[in-house]
Amino acid sequence: MIRFEHVTKRYADRAGGGTGGADGPPAVDDLTFDVAEGELVTLVGPSGCGKTTTMKMVNRLVEPTSGRILLGGEDVAAVDPVRLRRTIGYVIQQVGLFPHRTVLDNTATVPALLGWKKARARERAAELLDLVGLDPGRYGHRYPEQLSGGQRQRVGVARALAADPPVLLMDEPFGAVDPVVRERLQTEFLNLQATVRKTVLLVTHDLAEAVRLGDRIAVYGQGRIEQFDTPATVLAAPANPYVADFVGADRALRRLAVTPLTEADLDPVAGPAPVGDPAPAPGPVPAPVLLPPRKGSGPLRENPAPGAPRLPLGVSLKDALAALLQDDAGLIAVHAPGDPARILGTLTTAGVHRALRRRTAGENGTGPVGPR
Ligand code: ADP
Ligand code: MG
Numbered sequence: 421m422i423r424f425e426h427v428t429k430r431y432a433d434r435a436g437g438g439t440g441g442a443d444g445p446p447a448v449d450d451l452t453f454d455v456a457e458g459e460l461v462t463l464v465g466p467s468g469c470g471k472t473t474t475m476k477m478v479n480r481l482v483e484p485t486s487g488r489i490l491l492g493g494e495d496v497a498a499v500d501p502v503r504l505r506r507t508i509g510y511v512i513q514q515v516g517l518f519p520h521r522t523v524l525d526n527t528a529t530v531p532a533l534l535g536w537k538k539a540r541a542r543e544r545a546a547e548l549l550d551l552v553g554l555d556p557g558r559y560g561h562r563y564p565e566q567l568s569g570g571q572r573q574r575v576g577v578a579r580a581l582a583a584d585p586p587v588l589l590m591d592e593p594f595g596a597v598d599p600v601v602r603e604r605l606q607t608e609f610l611n612l613q614a615t616v617r618k619t620v621l622l623v624t625h626d627l628a629e630a631v632r633l634g635d636r637i638a639v640y641g642q643g644r645i646e647q648f649d650t651p652a653t654v655l656a657a658p659a660n661p662y663v664a665d666f667v668g669a670d671r672a673l674r675r676l677a678v679t680p681l682t683e684a685d686l687d688p689v690a691g692p693a694p695v696g697d698p699a700p701a702p703g704p705v706p707a708p709v710l711l712p713p714r715k716g717s718g719p720l721r722e723n724p725a726p727g728a729p730r731l732p733l734g735v736s737l738k739d740a741l742a743a744l745l746q747d748d749a750g751l752i753a754v755h756a757p758g759d760p761a762r763i764l765g766t767l768t769t770a771g772v773h774r775a776l777r778r779r780t781a782g783e784n785g786t787g788p789v790g791p792r
Pocket of ligand 2: 472473
């Protein structure tokens with residue numbers, strides 16, 4: 421959907437005398453990468469590494485010095501910049517809402533520019549406000565200064581989505597709000613993205629945000645992408661010492677959140693639960709199904725107690741570990757997604773450890789984590 425082909429940008433080197441030409445050091449240097457349709461790619465790296473420059477070349481706020489950028493197969497250099505920008509949603513940290521326009525009119529900005537009838541544009545704006553969790557009846561007629569920072573940021577997202585652009589560019593979209601609100605906005609945005617499935621480039625300097633939001637992440641060094649892969653792979657197998665240093669010593673902990681629980685991490689259950697055991701949990705607790713022991717899986721483990729915590733396969737190792745740590749037995753029953761009665765096996769802390777070790781060794785298991 422978005423393709424960078426050998427894209428380099430040099431700004432004019434004002435410090436060095438300023439000829440006005442593009443004679444500075446490269447802000448981005450020979451970038452080549454693809455973003456698939458419906459994919460969310462995060463660009464992460466320290467300040468000044470070229471993330472914003474990369475993003476602004478997509479909607480031609482900045483022109484590349486060399487190379488080209490294709491959008492849906494079309495070279496953006498051939499598209500009128502104004503028209504181009506109306507087909508690309510753009511969300512920035514400072515939000516940039518018009519202070520003298522209501523929330524509803526701010527949200528309807530692009531549809532209005534595109535010549536939609538006023539009533540239709542406002543109707544669409546109200547829909548979008550609803551989608552980002554702002555009641556249009558309550559907030560639509562307020563002015564931006566009458567909103568909290570988090571609410572303004574939501575309006576920014578609604579405005580970017582209003583004309584239903586296939587592509588969304590987001591530059592530090594949640595950077596200006598406090599950590600608690602930021603996490604809430606991230607969660608909301610992930611839910612929203614699950615519905616609207618835009619092709620998204622999102623810039624952040626925050627590794628945790630990049631890992632949480634990205635289907636894939638591009639780790640920037642100075643003007644170059646040092647690694648471009650899924651969060652789980654970047655954390656499990658940094659491509660070079662720079663990336664290893666950037667993702668830091670606590671990467672094993674971060675990996676917990678982006679590594680899904682798979683069947684290979686489980687111990688088999690030993691057999692049907694003892695009959696007549698009183699179920700401490702409310703509601704009926706189905707007995708675990710009998711699974712044949714797997715080859716080489718060693719001695720059979722204990723059954724999960726009828727009231728033991730249950731989790732579906734596919735949750736993150738982080739959620740699984742959290743559930744384990746809350747339970748005295750140190751054992752949780754893992755069931756098939758959507759079928760709590762079908763117990764696939766049990767998970768212990770040893771299983772979590774094995775899963776992390778195995779993935780360090782470069783085996784797969786870097787698929788998408790279920791509910792993030
Ligand atoms: P990031 O978004 O990763 O912080 P930027 O893309 O904003 O990085 O900047 C990359 C480099 O390009 C920096 O060295 C910055 O100073 C330089 N730069 C950015 N914009 C301009 C500009 N308009 N003129 C000259 N240099 C610029
Ligand atoms: Mg920037």
